Amino acid sequence: MNQSAESLHLAGSCRATYLVRVLENVSARYLNYFDEISIIVDIRPNLAPITTLCLHDTDQATLFGLLSHLYDFGHTLLYVEQLALDENK
Numbered sequence: 001m002n003q004s005a006e007s008l009h010l011a012g013s014c015r016a017t018y019l020v021r022v023l024e025n026v027s028a029r030y031l032n033y034f035d036e037i038s039i040i041v042d043i044r045p046n047l048a049p050i051t052t053l054c055l056h057d058t059d060q061a062t063l064f065g066l067l068s069h070l071y072d073f074g075h076t077l078l079y080v081e082q083l084a085l086d087e088n089k
Contacts, residue, residue: 023076026051
């Protein structure tokens with residue numbers, strides 16, 4: 001495996017903390033099968049609420065599963081950010 005392919009492989013297998021924001025309220029009961037997730041709903045007068053999900057110590061496969069789940073339920077994705085990367089896991 002060359003250096004760039006090896007770097008990509010390692011980056012994809014690392015665990016990290018991700019922040020995901022979607023338009024509308026996301027019910028916690030739909031997210032039961034995701035471990036280590038925090039949910040904050042920002043209620044705004046006369047506007048649709050914004051839900052912020054924080055996935056702690058998560059791999060990219062779990063992030064992709066969450067994004068697919070949100071898409072399946074018709075939520076509008078506003079933002080995704082990798083907050084912290086733990087290359088030791």
